[in-house]
Amino acid sequence: MEHDYWSLERWRFALVLFGGFLGGVLTGFWLVSFIIALIGYIAWLLFKLQQLHNWLEKGGKTSSVPDSDGIWERINFHIRTTQKRSNRRKERMGTLLKRFQGIITNLPYATVVLTKNNEIDWANKLSIDLLKIDIKKDRGQRIENLIRDPKVQKLLSNNKQHEIEISASHDKQLKLALQLIPIEGDLKLFIARDISERVHLQQMRRNFIANASHELRTPLTVIAGYLEMLQIDEDVPKNLIPAVNSASEQSARMQSIIEDLLTLSRLENSELTEDEIEVLSLAEIIHSICDDENALDDNSHPLDLNELDESLKLKGAELEIVSVCSNLIHNAFRYTPVGTEIKIIWKKLISGEGLFSVIDKGQGIAPEHLAHLTERFYRVDKGRSQEAGGTGLGLAIVQHIIQRHGGRLEIKSTVGEGSTFSVYFPAQRVLVTEVT
Numbered sequence: 001m002e003h004d005y006w007s008l009e010r011w012r013f014a015l016v017l018f019g020g021f022l023g024g025v026l027t028g029f030w031l032v033s034f035i036i037a038l039i040g041y042i043a044w045l046l047f048k049l050q051q052l053h054n055w056l057e058k059g060g061k062t063s064s065v066p067d068s069d070g071i072w073e074r075i076n077f078h079i080r081t082t083q084k085r086s087n088r089r090k091e092r093m094g095t096l097l098k099r100f101q102g103i104i105t106n107l108p109y110a111t112v113v114l115t116k117n118n119e120i121d122w123a124n125k126l127s128i129d130l131l132k133i134d135i136k137k138d139r140g141q142r143i144e145n146l147i148r149d150p151k152v153q154k155l156l157s158n159n160k161q162h163e164i165e166i167s168a169s170h171d172k173q174l175k176l177a178l179q180l181i182p183i184e185g186d187l188k189l190f191i192a193r194d195i196s197e198r199v200h201l202q203q204m205r206r207n208f209i210a211n212a213s214h215e216l217r218t219p220l221t222v223i224a225g226y227l228e229m230l231q232i233d234e235d236v237p238k239n240l241i242p243a244v245n246s247a248s249e250q251s252a253r254m255q256s257i258i259e260d261l262l263t264l265s266r267l268e269n270s271e272l273t274e275d276e277i278e279v280l281s282l283a284e285i286i287h288s289i290c291d292d293e294n295a296l297d298d299n300s301h302p303l304d305l306n307e308l309d310e311s312l313k314l315k316g317a318e319l320e321i322v323s324v325c326s327n328l329i330h331n332a333f334r335y336t337p338v339g340t341e342i343k344i345i346w347k348k349l350i351s352g353e354g355l356f357s358v359i360d361k362g363q364g365i366a367p368e369h370l371a372h373l374t375e376r377f378y379r380v381d382k383g384r385s386q387e388a389g390g391t392g393l394g395l396a397i398v399q400h401i402i403q404r405h406g407g408r409l410e411i412k413s414t415v416g417e418g419s420t421f422s423v424y425f426p427a428q429r430v431l432v433t434e435v436t
C-alpha cells in the first residue's frame with residue numbers, strides 16, 4: 001500500500017519534470033522552464049504543508065481533515081490513527097483515575113496527599129468532617145498549620161509509619177488515629193480514622209474496673225481487719241483456725257489484686273507529667289530492693305550486681321520506677337529455683353539509651369507465652385503464681401510504666417536456661433553524674 005502512495009508522488013514529480021521539458025521544447029528556454037516547473041511543485045508542497053499545519057493547529061479534528069491524495073493522505077491517516085490511539089488511552093486513564101478517586105473519596109478514612117514541606121495537594125470528602133481540611137481552600141497550605149498538635153508535628157517530622165491518637169481540636173469528643181505513609185519522593189499520605197467509639201468503650205471499661213475496684217476496697221479492708229482480729233482471738237475454736245487463716249490469706253490476695261487494678265487504672269487514665277519527674281539513682285533503688293528480697297528469702301539466690309553504673313541516673317517518677325524494678329527483681333526471685341544466680345545490669349548503651357536488665361538462670365519461659373506475659377492476669381503457671389502470691393498484673397503494670405516513660409520492654413527466654421527482662425529507657429531520660 002505504502003508503495004502505491006510513493007509511486008503516485010513519484011509520478012507527480014515526473015509530470016513536473018515533463019512539464020519543464022515540454023516548456024523547454026516549445027519555448028527554447030530550457031532552464032527557465034524547468035525552474036518554473038520546480039517552483040510550481042515546491043509551491044504546491046508548501047500549500048499542502050500549510051493545510052496540514054492549519055488542520056493540526058485547529059485541533060486536528062477528524063471532521064475537518066484536509067482533502068488530499070498520495071503521500072499527504074497517508075500522513076493525515078497516520079496522524080489520525082495516532083490521535084485515536086492516544087484518545088483511547090486518555091479515556092482509559094480518565095476512567096481509571098475517576099474510579100481510583102471514587103474509591104479514595106468514599107473511603108471511611110480522611111485521606112490527604114502531602115507534597116514537599118507537608119503541603120496539602122489533595123484531600124477527600126471525609127477530611128472536611130474529621131480534619132477540617134477543605135481542598136478547595138486549603139490546597140498548598142502546610143498541614144501542621146491546620147492541625148496544631150505537638151503529636152502531629154512529631155509524626156510529620158519523624159516520617160515513621162506508626163499510628164498516633166489525638167483529640168480533634170474542633171471537637172474534643174472526636175478521637176482520631178493518624179498515620180503517615182510515605183509513598184515516593186516527597187509524596188506522603190496522611191490518613192485519619194475516627195476511633196471515638198473504640199476510645200469511648202475503652203474508657204467505659206477502664207472506668208468500670210476503676211469503680212468496681214474502688215467499691216470493693218473498703219468492704220475488703222473491713223473483712224481483712226475482722227479476720228486479723230479473729231486470728232489473734234484466743235476464743236476462736238481450734239477447728240476454725242485453719243479456715244480463718246485461709247480466709248485471711250485469700251482476703252490479702254484480693255486486696256493486692258484490687259491495689260494492682262487501681263494502679264493500672266491510674267496509669268491508664270493519666271499521662272506522666274513533668275512535676276512527677278525526679279532524677280533517680282537506679283543503682284541505689286536496685287540495691288535496696290535486693291536487700292529486701294534477700295532478707296525475705298534468706299539470701300536464697302546469689303546476686304551479681306557488678307554491672308550497676310552508680311553514676312548513671314534516670315529521670316522518672318520515683319514510685320513507678322521502683323515498681324518496675326521491684327516487680328522484675330521479685331519475679332526473678334519467685335520463679336527461679338533457690339541457689340540459681342540472678343544478675344542485674346544498669347548501664348548506658350552506645351546508642352545513649354539506659355538499659356536495666358534482670359537476668360535469671362531459672363527454668364525459662366516457653367516462646368508461645370512470651371508475647372502474652374504483659375497481658376492482664378496472664379500467668380504461665382497459674383498455680384505457681386498464686387502460690388507465690390502473684391496477681392498476674394505485675395508485668396502489665398511494668399509495661400504501662402515503661403511506655404509512660406517512653407521506653408520499651410524486651411523479654412528473652414530459653415527453656416532450661418533462664419530469662420532476661422530488659423528495659424530500654426530513651427537517651428533523654430538518662431544522665432551521667434559524678435559519683436559522690
Ligand code: ADP
Pocket residue numbers: 327331332335336360362364365373378379380381385386389390391392393394395396419
Ligand atoms: P505474677 O503476679 O503472676 O507474677 P506477672 O505479670 O509479674 O504476674 O508475671 C506473669 C507471669 O510471667 C508469671 O505468672 C510467671 O509465670 C511468668 N514470669 C514472670 N517472670 C518470670 C521469670 N523471671 N521466670 C519465669 N517466669 C516468669
